[in-house]
Amino acid sequence: MKQTRTGIPAAAAAAALLLPLTACGGDASADGDGSTVTVTVGYQSRTINTVTAGTLLRSLGSFEKQLDALGDGRTYKVKWQDYATGAPITAQMTAGKIDIGSMGDFPLLINAARGQQLGKPTRLVSVTGYNLRGGLNTIVTAPGSRLTSLKDLKGKKVSTSVGSAADGTLVRALRRAGLDPAEDIEKLNQEPAVGASALSSGSADALSQFVAWPGLLARQGKAKALYDGALLNLPTFHGVTARENFAKRRPAVLEAFLKAQAQATDYLASHPVDAAEKVAKATGLPAEAVYLYNGAQGIATFDPAIRPQLVAALKEDVSILKDARLTGDVDVDAFVDDRYVKKALGPAEYAERLAAGPPKPAGEVWPEGARKTLAFASPTALLRHVAGHRDSVRAAYVPDATTGTLWFADRAVWVADGTALLPFVAPETAQAYVAGHGGARVITYDQALERAS
Incomplete structure (x- = not known):
């Protein structure tokens, strides 16, 4: 079996990423006499399908406004911590340093497994962006590449982030094409930015990544699509996870976050161009690339409701992570907890959001x-x-x-x-x-x- 190119096996690399960190951060803790409470939110600014729980939410100030409106006599401070991937957010959460985090579906499962393993459980409390066919992940090649199909990847070097949804797309797509992901390609375990550089330099023949990297590279003329993840016809999404003891200790704070997330979601829907510009300004990404995913007809549909199709997809994803020795069994039903978002939205609005489908592409x-x-x-x-x-x-x-x-x-x-x-x-x-x-x-x-x- 080929080893992931990081100097250590893929499972060991993932485990290293998930080790509890001692960097600064904070539990949702009260200072002194309990009049000031600090809430720490981990997000991924450039993973733009989490913007309603991260970049856009922060830009709008909606969470802080909801906390101010609690009227419980406390002063709330929000710490925003930005990361490139979900793994360090999980590490910080299990170390008690982050209260609320957002990440993709495969990292969410690792988040659940790690919390369960350490006796510090986390819960999936809402969804940010999703695509019911899997179109959020794309495999791309260099602009001048002669590769035209997945079968052409045999014997080639492919960059991805092991344990990510993009890695899951790569594994599934190769299997459907009749290739063995462990034997027929050389997988390079790299963060998205590193993988993009590898593709440009020629040290990687292809790149399998999540938003916004494929669209960004295509927009810049640095890549062309080789495989559309929607061909798998399997849902992929990003969501919000919270530490269970934080949710129990500060339910009003979590509810305030979810109300703010819903407001950010509605703002994105009603002001898609302005939202794209705000995210672009905060991240340095081209607004045109942001809009490809987050626009009115974008690849992602945003809604905080936890859809049954997405929960079913999570259960299917477990086997991919187990095969890669990144997790054992994951109790998805125990991990998913929609009580908080139902309360934040109200039963009628929650049911209405669940009933609404994604817009017809145009x-x-x-x-x-x-x-x-x-x-x-x-x-x-x-x-x-x-x-x-x-x-x-x-x-x-x-x-x-x-x-x-x-x-x-x-x-x-x-x-x-x-x-x-x-x-x-x-x-x-x-x-x-x-x-x-x-x-x-x-x-x-x-x-x-x-x-x-």
Whole structure:
């Protein structure tokens, strides 16, 4: 079996990341006479599907306002701690240094397992961003790469973050393609930024990562999509976890956080462009890349309700982590606790949110200087608009004709099928469509624009 390229096996690397840290932080503790309470929130600013529990929430000041409104005679202080991945948040939580944290589905399971192992249990209390098909994770290659399918990865070096949802996508996708993830590729266990550099330098042939890295690299012209995670048709999501003893000790504080998260969610839905700009300003990410995931038709749907489909997906994810020796069995039902978010939203609103589904994918154009985007009913209509306004289009987005995953129009693989112009995230998906539709063929983006106009 091939060893993960970190100098130590993958399981040992993950365990090292999860060791309790002694860095500064704070339990939701009272100072002196108990009049001042400090709450520590761990988040990932550049993992933009957690923004409603992190970057955007912090920018709006919603949590602090909810705490001020408690009116219990205490003064509350919020410490925001930013991390690149979920592993150090888990380490800090189990050390009692972080009270509330947000992370992706696979790290959430490790969070649950670690808390259970140490006798310091944590609970999944809400969801941030999700995609019911799995479109939040993407495998990309260098712009000039000759790789066009997953089978081409045999014998290649692939960078990912072991224990992340992106790693889970890589493992599942390779297995479906008939490849052994442990034997047929050389997996490089790297943080997203390191993996992006490895791809650019040529020391990695492909990169499997979570948001916003694939879209960011594609936007910058540093990568092109090889595999759309939505082809797995398995839900992936990010969520909020809290230490059980914190939740029991400070239920009003946790409820205040979840109310604030709901407010941030509603703000994102009603002001998607402004929200993208706020997140971009706080993270340094291009707003166009943020909007790809968090926009009105973005890849992610945001809602704090804990959907049954997401809980079912968590249970399926356990086997992937067990095979990688990153966890043992995880009691998902014990980990999931929706009582707090139900109370924060109220039973009627919670039921209403559960009943609402993700929006039907549609194309969007973001005009230069505009605070709203333009929606288009068909890719052809969108292309026609872009062709006529080339100098005033900030970004254009189109949904994959097979999976619905939103992608940049100028980075998509285009297919002409009669008079229809169809976009796809990855070449393999486009070729699969062409193979099943006589007369259809792959064309360039410029050719698509010309045909539309």
